[in-house]
Amino acid sequence: MASDYRTPTYIYKIVPASSPPPEPLPDALPVSELDHNDGFIHLSTSLQVSRTLGRYFSNVDSVYILRIQYKNVEKDIRWEDPKGKNPSGIGEENSFPHLYNGFHLGKKEVNSVQQWSNGTEGWETAIRRAEADGWFKY
Numbered sequence: 001m002a003s004d005y006r007t008p009t010y011i012y013k014i015v016p017a018s019s020p021p022p023e024p025l026p027d028a029l030p031v032s033e034l035d036h037n038d039g040f041i042h043l044s045t046s047l048q049v050s051r052t053l054g055r056y057f058s059n060v061d062s063v064y065i066l067r068i069q070y071k072n073v074e075k076d077i078r079w080e081d082p083k084g085k086n087p088s089g090i091g092e093e094n095s096f097p098h099l100y101n102g103f104h105l106g107k108k109e110v111n112s113v114q115q116w117s118n119g120t121e122g123w124e125t126a127i128r129r130a131e132a133d134g135w136f137k138y
Contacts, residue, residue: 007090008070008138011043011077011097013105014052017062017115025107038084041099043068043077045091046138053123060118066105067112067135076101 015021021029035041044052049065057063070077079095080087088095099105114135116126130136 006138007074008045008097010067010137011045011070011073012049012136013041013043013066013068013110014049014057015064015066016057016060017064018060021064021066021110021113025110025113027108028104028106029110031103035103039100040078040084041101041103041105042082043097043099045097046136047091048096049136050123050127053118057118058122062115062117065114065116065130065136066110067114068105068109069111070097072111073099073101073109 015029015032019030019032031041053063076099077097078084078087078100079090079092080098081094082096084098112135114130116123116130119125127136
């Protein structure tokens with residue numbers, strides 16, 4: 001599926017458990033330092049979440065995964081490399097969905113939240129469980 005360049009149904013925001021999203025979700029969640037500095041909200045497709053977790057969250061015990069229905073934010077998404085450069089096509093390798101909407105990611109955009117634990121197999125157990133439940137999909 002790595003060469004599956006089609007429009008996703010969902011895209012995902014990874015939030016460390018040290019900064020849990022409030023319940024109920026507000027209109028706009030707090031913005032991470034990385035997102036603020038880069039000028040957009042970093043998101044991933046289901047095909048990219050495993051790599052993102054491994055690269056940036058390998059030493060974290062738990063994260064929240066925020067699921068966003070792509071069609072609801074599509075007009076504000078740019079597909080770019082991780083630093084927000086080199087625009088490219090939807091779903092291409094090393095092309096990430098970046099949200100440019102004034103940092104508004106909250107109850108209108110997020111349709112579901114799960115907490116995942118980094119187990120003995122790394123993040124793969126949480127990913128497989130969410131896929132089996134039908135929650136985590138492209």
